[in-house]
Amino acid sequence: MSLSGGIAVPGFQVHITGSTIVGAGYAAAAWWIGDMPPMTCALAGGLCAVAGMMPDLDSGPGIPLKESVAFAAAVVPMMMLHRFHQMGLPMEGMILAGALIYLAIRFGMSWLLKNYSVHRGMFHSLPAALIAGQVAFLAFSAEDPLRRYFISSAVILGFLTHLVLDEIWSVKLGLFGPKVKKSFGTALKFYGTEAWSNLLSYVLVIVLGFLASKDASLTERMHTMRQQVEQASRQYAPTQAPWQYRR
Ligand SMILES: [Zn+2]
Numbered sequence: 001m002s003l004s005g006g007i008a009v010p011g012f013q014v015h016i017t018g019s020t021i022v023g024a025g026y027a028a029a030a031w032w033i034g035d036m037p038p039m040t041c042a043l044a045g046g047l048c049a050v051a052g053m054m055p056d057l058d059s060g061p062g063i064p065l066k067e068s069v070a071f072a073a074a075v076v077p078m079m080m081l082h083r084f085h086q087m088g089l090p091m092e093g094m095i096l097a098g099a100l101i102y103l104a105i106r107f108g109m110s111w112l113l114k115n116y117s118v119h120r121g122m123f124h125s126l127p128a129a130l131i132a133g134q135v136a137f138l139a140f141s142a143e144d145p146l147r148r149y150f151i152s153s154a155v156i157l158g159f160l161t162h163l164v165l166d167e168i169w170s171v172k173l174g175l176f177g178p179k180v181k182k183s184f185g186t187a188l189k190f191y192g193t194e195a196w197s198n199l200l201s202y203v204l205v206i207v208l209g210f211l212a213s214k215d216a217s218l219t220e221r222m223h224t225m226r227q228q229v230e231q232a233s234r235q236y237a238p239t240q241a242p243w244q245y246r247r
Contacts, residue, residue: 010169012053012062018165019052019158020045026157030150040147044154047136050075051158054132055166055187057113058123065113073105076139083141122197124166124187127205129159134208138215143226145219163187 010018027045030036036044053068077098084094122128137152166187191198 010165012056014169015052015056015162015165016049019161020049022052022161023048023154023158026154034150036147036150040150044151047151048154048158048161051132051155052162054159055124055128055162058117058121059119061114065110069106069110069113072109073102076105077101079136079139080141083139086141118192118194118197120183120186120192121194122192122201124163125189125192125201126163127190127201129156129163131201131204131208132156132159134205134212137212138208141215141219143219143223145216145223148216148219 023045026048027041030044031038031041050068050071057065057068059065080098080101081094084097089097117123133152133156136155137148140148140151142148142151164187167184170181170184170186191201
């Protein structure tokens, strides 16, 4: 346990351990029960683990900030490869777009976080968890809509794990039963104390939600179209090659 500004918070190790365990469980369950491809499960588990560090991006320069920003800068462009491909970008365009996103996250986001974020502000909130999930949903485009929901839920799950751990740490078991600390209720919340950041968060939730729902209906339509084409072509090719069988 570490102390930051008089508020007892679980440290970086607690968070990364917690969200890694939850992420591994989520990935394993999806593989065994949900019949998800193992690679998709592994990606979801990893994203859940990383998302467990994200809320503490507001705690100023330190390991979580440096590591998560660098990680996001590297992984987000890769998650967007399929998206770039859909946009019809040539290889050179994909490399340029990837590099630009890397720079924007690596330097732009670090600068914003260092200068404008307040610890236990809106980064520690339910709308922030939703925003993280919506961004993942928009960045990660897959042919199968279910895979997109699965991946973005992994990010939300990791984020929520962090918030829940923060709340658990704010309840201390004393001699006379549980004692609640000052920080109780500052992680799992719908709004914070600053009006502008509340407004910004909800505007983001609505705008991203609108974009995500537009995008979702598009992928669902493409998915049905592809299934129809597959069905039609199957009529002409009744025997499947052995490598086409699914697990
Ligand atoms: Zn936290």
